[in-house]
Amino acid sequence: MKKKLVVLTGAGISAESGIKTFRDSDGLWEGHDVMEVATPEGWRKNQELVLDFYNKRRQQLKEVQPNLGHQILAELEHDFDVYIITQNVDDLHERAGSTKVLHLHGELLKVRSIQNRNVILDWKEDLFTGDLDENGHQLRPHIVWFGEDVPALEEAIEITESVDYFAVIGTSLQVYPAAGLIAYTDHKTPVFYIDPKPIAIPNLRNKVVIISKIASEGVADLREHLKSI
Structure with a gap:
C-alpha cells in the first residue's frame, strides 16, 4: 500500500507560473x-x-501553465497516495496531472448561486x-471571500488526520483556518516546510524538515527526501 502524502500549497507555487x-x-x-x-x-x-x-x-x-513544482507533485502519485490541499483558486495542480485536489478557498473556473x-x-x-x-x-x-466560512475545511481535516507525510509549500502559514491544518497531524508525522523565507511554526511537536527554496526547487528536494525515507 502506498504511503499517504498530504501537501498544503499556497500562493508561492502559483506565483512561479506568473499568477499575481x-x-x-x-x-x-x-x-x-x-x-x-x-x-x-x-x-x-x-x-x-x-x-x-x-x-x-x-x-x-x-x-499561464503549471510549473515544475506542480509537475513533480503530480509525478509523486506514482509512488505515494498524494492529496493536494490548496489555498489557490487556479487549476494548475489539475492541469499538471494531480488527481486528488481539494480547493479550500474555491475555484476560479467555477461560479455559484x-x-x-x-x-x-x-x-x-x-x-x-x-x-x-x-x-x-x-x-x-x-x-471563499474574507469573512466567509470555509466549507471544505472539515474534509481537509479528515484528510490530514490520517497521513504518513505532510508538506507545506509556498504559504506563509498566516492565513487561517488553512494554516491550522498542520496541527491535526499526528506528532510522529514528518513535516516538510518549503518556503524561501520560512517562519517559525509555534507549538508544533512534529519533526520539521525546512527547505528554504522556492516551490519548484523545494519540491524537487522533497522528492529526494521522500525517496530516502
Missing part, C-alpha cells in the same frame, strides 16, 4: 484593495467591480450581472 498574488502588508491584489474585491461587503457595494476583477483573473489563468451555495457550475468565460442560475438567482464567483 496579494500581500497582507499592503492589502492590494492587482492594484485593488482586497476588501473591495474579496469580501461579501465589496460584492454588495460594487458587484460590477468584483465581477470584472475575477473575469480578468480568469482570463489571466488561460495564459448567491441563493444556494451548493449550486455550483463550471465557468470558463466572463461572468456578468444577469447571468443567473436555473431559478433566476445571480451567479457569483465560487471563491
